[in-house]
Amino acid sequence: MAVPNANTAPLSEYAGDEVSALVLDPGWSTTRAGFAGEDAPKSVIPTHYGVSSSDSRLFFGENAIHSPQANLQIKNPWSADGIVEDWDTAAKLWEYSITSRLTGPKPTHPEKNGLNDDPNGEAMELDAQEEVEKPLTENPLLMTEPGWNPVKAREKYIEIAMEDWGVPAYWLGRSGVLAAFAAGKASALVVDVGANITSVTPVVDGIMMKKGVQKSPLAGNFVSNQIRAMFKQNQVPLTPHYMVSSKTAVDAGAPSQATYKKFETAPPASYRRLQEERVLTEFKESVVQCWTGPGKLSNGTNEEIAKSQPPRPFEMPDGWNQVFGLDRFKVTEGLFDETAALEDDENAKPTKAQTIPAMIQAALNQVDVDQRPHLLNNVVVTGASSFLPGFNDRLNAELQGMYPSPRIRLSAPGNTIERKYASWIGGSILGSLGSFHQMWISKKEYDEHGANIVEKRCK
Amino acid sequence: MAQSGIKVAAECVTAYEELKSKKAFRFILFKISDDGKEIVVDETGKEDDWDVFREKLISSKSKDKRGKEGVGARYAVYDFHHTSGEGIVQEKPGLLSWIPDDAGVFVKMTYAGSKEALKMALPGLAADIQASATEDLEYEGSVRPKVFKRL
Numbered sequence: 001m002a003v004p005n006a007n008t009a010p011l012s013e014y015a016g017d018e019v020s021a022l023v024l025d026p027g028w029s030t031t032r033a034g035f036a037g038e039d040a041p042k043s044v045i046p047t048h049y050g051v052s053s054s055d056s057r058l059f060f061g062e063n064a065i066h067s068p069q070a071n072l073q074i075k076n077p078w079s080a081d082g083i084v085e086d087w088d089t090a091a092k093l094w095e096y097s098i099t100s101r102l103t104g105p106k107p108t109h110p111e112k113n114g115l116n117d118d119p120n121g122e123a124m125e126l127d128a129q130e131e132v133e134k135p136l137t138e139n140p141l142l143m144t145e146p147g148w149n150p151v152k153a154r155e156k157y158i159e160i161a162m163e164d165w166g167v168p169a170y171w172l173g174r175s176g177v178l179a180a181f182a183a184g185k186a187s188a189l190v191v192d193v194g195a196n197i198t199s200v201t202p203v204v205d206g207i208m209m210k211k212g213v214q215k216s217p218l219a220g221n222f223v224s225n226q227i228r229a230m231f232k233q234n235q236v237p238l239t240p241h242y243m244v245s246s247k248t249a250v251d252a253g254a255p256s257q258a259t260y261k262k263f264e265t266a267p268p269a270s271y272r273r274l275q276e277e278r279v280l281t282e283f284k285e286s287v288v289q290c291w292t293g294p295g296k297l298s299n300g301t302n303e304e305i306a307k308s309q310p311p312r313p314f315e316m317p318d319g320w321n322q323v324f325g326l327d328r329f330k331v332t333e334g335l336f337d338e339t340a341a342l343e344d345d346e347n348a349k350p351t352k353a354q355t356i357p358a359m360i361q362a363a364l365n366q367v368d369v370d371q372r373p374h375l376l377n378n379v380v381v382t383g384a385s386s387f388l389p390g391f392n393d394r395l396n397a398e399l400q401g402m403y404p405s406p407r408i409r410l411s412a413p414g415n416t417i418e419r420k421y422a423s424w425i426g427g428s429i430l431g432s433l434g435s436f437h438q439m440w441i442s443k444k445e446y447d448e449h450g451a452n453i454v455e456k457r458c459k
Numbered sequence: 460m461a462q463s464g465i466k467v468a469a470e471c472v473t474a475y476e477e478l479k480s481k482k483a484f485r486f487i488l489f490k491i492s493d494d495g496k497e498i499v500v501d502e503t504g505k506e507d508d509w510d511v512f513r514e515k516l517i518s519s520k521s522k523d524k525r526g527k528e529g530v531g532a533r534y535a536v537y538d539f540h541h542t543s544g545e546g547i548v549q550e551k552p553g554l555l556s557w558i559p560d561d562a563g564v565f566v567k568m569t570y571a572g573s574k575e576a577l578k579m580a581l582p583g584l585a586a587d588i589q590a591s592a593t594e595d596l597e598y599e600g601s602v603r604p605k606v607f608k609r610l
Binding site: 173180181182205413426429434435438 | 462463464465466494495496497524532558559560562564565566567568569570571572574578591592
């Protein structure tokens with residue numbers, strides 16, 4: 001509970017009612033930003049960014065990173081573990097997500113904006129010796145963070161906000177707790193299937209049970225890599241859009257007859273990989289399916305049943321096309337059954353502990369026995385990768401299999417926006433409440449207590 | 460304080476004490492005030508019939524941030540009674556939060572994010588039931604086993 005003690009109690013409450021707060025929900029795949037009180041984040045930008053190999057300039061945003069350039073390397077500031085690695089770039093990217101669509105860039109200094117130029121050519125005397133204005137001095141900022149964020153990272157978040165951006169007030173919320181609240185639950189087991197990481201967060205009475213938080217790489221990118229492995233096995237050519245100049249229709253399985261674009265210097269491999277990822281996303285959205293259970297895909301006659309379901313066609317950007325039957329189930333099976341994961345020199349087999357059912361078990365084992373049935377009755381599913389068709393049915397079947405006696409209930413908003421942006425929406429509502437003003441850490445408090453104040457005030 | 464910063468009005472504690480010590484009510488319904496600042500008493504009732512209470516929860520309304528009324532959420536304290544085979548009566552007040560899955564996200568967020576404040580303001584609660592679907596409000600099937608665990 002964030003009960004301020006005498007040392008950290010607000011000295012002067014920040015009057016957050018007058019200006020809308022900003023809400024920033026940084027993820028591995030996208031960075032979401034918007035004003036508190038709005039229903040969805042207005043600014044959703046890719047977290048991948050481009051860096052020029054000639055002059056190290058940084059490029060942010062959808063348009064900048066998706067056009068092919070010979071010297072544009074694509075990178076991501078997050079580590080594979082789901083913690084920010086490159087803080088300098090993360091801070092710039094996050095700032096861009098806010099200033100590009102929401103607050104606008106800071107005004108040019110009055111000396112240089114042309115409005116104060118003396119017609120006689122002499123520079124006007126201005127009170128120009130002030131400090132350079134920081135970019136976000138107007139609005140309080142609410143940020144979300146993953147449940148495993150180490151103390152150092154939490155402190156870094158508030159430092160960036162207070163010192164680099166000059167925000168007047170700040171608050172940091174655990175994304176699992178925000179997602180539970182947004183689903184109407186003070187206690188819940190939050191299963192968040194993201195791009196880079198799937199996590200399981202037990203929340204009891206509004207508090208994240210830190211010891212119980214589990215994470216694993218069996219998430220959206222894992223499924224992409226399984227698809228890549230399957231494509232390799234079946235000699236499916238993965239051709240991203242930017243390479244194709246025009247295509248003609250060909251028969252299923254026949255070689256493509258497209259004309260390809262010519263590049264003097266081909267864009268770097270990191271660029272191609274990001275563009276391939278977009279094709280894989282289309283494939284996930286239109287072809288891939290989770291085996292819904294009961295039982296694993298490899299059990300008994302399950303594969304036969306899966307095979308008997310109508311196959312789905314897919315066409316590559318260059319016109320190559322094929323139908324996919326059993327394979328469209330196989331690429332997701334590893335999320336639940338490590339022995340079924342496709343393996344090659346680029347894809348090591350996951351461990352059992354990394355599978356989603358095992359993570360749920362591990363999370364529950366860290367929670368009081370009395371709470372377990374309650375949490376199983378309140379499983380909240382969130383994250384964009386949970387939209388894989390059949391995912392919820394399978395998760396439900398796995399849980400029923402592991403915990404036959406208590407009632408299992410999954411709650412996953414059918415509303416796409418609410419499921420994809422659960423934590424942002426939770427933060428947006430909290431930050432818009434009049435009552436929330438006493439929760440903000442003001443600039444003054446930060447100056448007085450230092451970055452460690454987040455540990456006391458944002459539990 | 461709960462994470463929403465919403466506070467508990469003194470009248471909630473008073474009503475709870477009256478239920479506990481004087482058995483003045485069988486149940487108390489609480490809601491978040493329309494100005495969103497605090498949790499207040501919505502209604503008290505003396506009816507012995509669980510279904511009367513249940514019906515009140517199911518038909519409750521709450522306002523979203525634009526002031527539009529829709530599916531509602533409530534907190535409640537209910538004085539649960541149980542008579543054993545030997546005729547021994549047990550009475551214990553328990554907290555029940557009713558935040559239905561079909562309520563709007565604003566209502567869900569504010570009620571879930573403020574519940575702790577109420578729970579901490581009312582000492583001596585014997586149960587804490589989180590109900591989000593009408594089946595969670597079935598007395599015999601769902602509620603009683605959670606309140607009287609070993610009976």
